[in-house]
Amino acid sequence: MPKLNSMFKKTTYITLSNRRQSIRQDALVTEKELNPAEVSEQPNVPEGLWKKCEKCGAILYDRDLEKNFYVCQECHHHQRISAWTRIEQIADAGSFEELDAVMEDRNPLDFPEYEGKLAAMRKSTGLNEGVIYGLCTIHGEQTVLAVMDSRFMMGSMGTIVGEKITRAIETATRLKLPVIIFTCSGGARMQEGILSLMQMAKTSAAVEAHGRAGLPYFTVITDPTTGGVTASFAMLGDVILAEPGVLIGFAGQRVIEQTIGQKLPEGFQRAEFMLEHGFIDKIVERKDLKQCLFQLIRAHRLVNKEA
Amino acid sequence: MEFTAWDRVRIARETDRPTSLYYIEHIFEDFMELHGDRNVKDDPAIVGGIGFLDGRPVTIIGQQKGRDLKEQGERNFGMPNPEGYRKALRLMKQAEKFRRPIVCFVDTSGAFCGIEAEERGQGEAIARNLMEMAGLTVPVLSIVIGEGGSGGALAMAVGNEVWCLENSVYSVLSPEGFAAILWKDGKRADEAAEVMKMTSEHLKALKVVDRVFAEPEPVHVDNGEALAEKMKQAMIEFFKRYDKMAPEAIAGERYERFRHF
Numbered sequence: 001m002p003k004l005n006s007m008f009k010k011t012t013y014i015t016l017s018n019r020r021q022s023i024r025q026d027a028l029v030t031e032k033e034l035n036p037a038e039v040s041e042q043p044n045v046p047e048g049l050w051k052k053c054e055k056c057g058a059i060l061y062d063r064d065l066e067k068n069f070y071v072c073q074e075c076h077h078h079q080r081i082s083a084w085t086r087i088e089q090i091a092d093a094g095s096f097e098e099l100d101a102v103m104e105d106r107n108p109l110d111f112p113e114y115e116g117k118l119a120a121m122r123k124s125t126g127l128n129e130g131v132i133y134g135l136c137t138i139h140g141e142q143t144v145l146a147v148m149d150s151r152f153m154m155g156s157m158g159t160i161v162g163e164k165i166t167r168a169i170e171t172a173t174r175l176k177l178p179v180i181i182f183t184c185s186g187g188a189r190m191q192e193g194i195l196s197l198m199q200m201a202k203t204s205a206a207v208e209a210h211g212r213a214g215l216p217y218f219t220v221i222t223d224p225t226t227g228g229v230t231a232s233f234a235m236l237g238d239v240i241l242a243e244p245g246v247l248i249g250f251a252g253q254r255v256i257e258q259t260i261g262q263k264l265p266e267g268f269q270r271a272e273f274m275l276e277h278g279f280i281d282k283i284v285e286r287k288d289l290k291q292c293l294f295q296l297i298r299a300h301r302l303v304n305k306e307a
Numbered sequence: 308m309e310f311t312a313w314d315r316v317r318i319a320r321e322t323d324r325p326t327s328l329y330y331i332e333h334i335f336e337d338f339m340e341l342h343g344d345r346n347v348k349d350d351p352a353i354v355g356g357i358g359f360l361d362g363r364p365v366t367i368i369g370q371q372k373g374r375d376l377k378e379q380g381e382r383n384f385g386m387p388n389p390e391g392y393r394k395a396l397r398l399m400k401q402a403e404k405f406r407r408p409i410v411c412f413v414d415t416s417g418a419f420c421g422i423e424a425e426e427r428g429q430g431e432a433i434a435r436n437l438m439e440m441a442g443l444t445v446p447v448l449s450i451v452i453g454e455g456g457s458g459g460a461l462a463m464a465v466g467n468e469v470w471c472l473e474n475s476v477y478s479v480l481s482p483e484g485f486a487a488i489l490w491k492d493g494k495r496a497d498e499a500a501e502v503m504k505m506t507s508e509h510l511k512a513l514k515v516v517d518r519v520f521a522e523p524e525p526v527h528v529d530n531g532e533a534l535a536e537k538m539k540q541a542m543i544e545f546f547k548r549y550d551k552m553a554p555e556a557i558a559g560e561r562y563e564r565f566r567h568f
Contacts, residue, residue, distance in 0.1 A: 032319075035468070052547035063324060067561075074394050079507075108513070109503070109504050110501070111502060112502070159568065166566070188457075188479045188480070190479065190480070190485060190488055190489050191489075192479075192501045193478065193479050193504055193505070193506065194477060194478055194479055194503070194504065194510065194513065194515050195312050195515075195568055196477045196479050197457065197458065197461055198461075198515065198565060198568035199568065200433075200434075200458060200461055201437050201441070201464075201565045202463060202565045202566060202568050204434060204437035204441060204465075205437070205438070205442075205465075205561075205562050205565050205566070206345075206436040206440055207438070208438045208441045208442045209442075209562065211438075212442065227458075228457075228458055228479075229436075230430035230434070231418075231429070231430040231431075231433040231434050231458040231462075232433075232434050232437055232458075233430040233434070234430070234434070235428075235434040235435070236431050236435070236438050248427060248430075249425055249430065250418065250420075250424075250429040250430035250433070250458070251418075251420035251421075251424070251425065251429065255420050256420045256422065256425070259419075259420045259421060260420075260421055260422065264422065265422075268422070268425070269425060277427075277428065278428075279427050279428050279431055293472065294427055
């Protein structure tokens, strides 16, 4: 019965629902993932239906949390979310077309045990590397979108992350499109040493060329964004947005405390602090981000058309 | 001489190793220092100004560690604040306006980590230098003369070429910091220095630097003149290459240099 068979041949549905499920499970960086040793003796929250807020500890029903953009209903804390969840929230449904999804491993310094670590990260996160980029539309407006994922070695920037970010920006330059980058990163990828540092120059140079072509670049700072990513493409947006409460800084807080020998004030390096000191344009709640980005693209399109 | 990576880190940090001002005095004529970022203050950790290289006007910028304890304090041990990077950028833009080549001497353990540095946007200042330097249409030559520590060094090292000395080091982080992060033990810095590939031969092999100047014995203030002279001749030759190059081609060459990483 060929007809009947083809009726059930909607493989896309099956993969999609599978992926959605895995997205939901990966959506939050649970305390366990962050520090398995410390948490194992604390009471466990059952996986799946319920999630615990990272900040206030409130037990939240997963389905409600998803509807609320993974923002805690109790304390309003914006939970860390995976890159795929972010893309679902920002890109028009079905519009995201990933580019350079798989790039080969590099271990440029022959760093001991690095390949094994990368393989383990791939398996546990389902990601190829710490950033995903591609083309999509936002309320119909075409753009390049790159999203970093903190679950992959804290979103640290090695040669692959740097290369994907650079290609995202260069693709936008070539296609005369805006580029939007969601940043989150612990900084440079230690295992790739000096070559990680070179990614800062490479990505910043790509931003310069994109800007020289008269094209707009928007960054959205998410939690946490520090080190080499802050000191390169994160701080170079024509407009820099941040989610409420996120950590943004160059030096790590422990390093600063050790250097100056005193405790840091409450709220230091948070989005609100950075807004006050003039380094970001606007703090935007997660539920409003898509609309805000749409508005920015529209505003810059008009300018471009007149030029 | 056979040195371990950690030996070289220690040599690169020695107080009697020639600083930026030493090379400025020995290589250029009539150096005039220019001050300030035109925003909040002048950062003594970075010196900059105009001088002449064999008669050719050039802009020279260098991170300046102290030559004794007093100067080290005044110059914050060569760890710049954001205003230092903004001064450097101002002078680079000025050089571009008047078509002067730029020489940057890199010698810092890193950008300063402090409350005010963060409040004034250390990350933004470094990022902007990386971006603006990428687009400069005059030739930029960066020379790592001692320590090249992290983003704070890179913010003056987006050059058409990057040179270093045999006992210079250049790395993503200090070996102490690296060991503390990866192995939770800052005392394993000597081990870290080995795996980080931060010494001149590795940097050359990785194409992070284009040219290494030999140090028959570790250079210090009493024996540095020969090296300074060698550096001067190399610079004169280097900048001649750009005399007939179009401004966009000069920026394009720099873009390609960093694009392949």
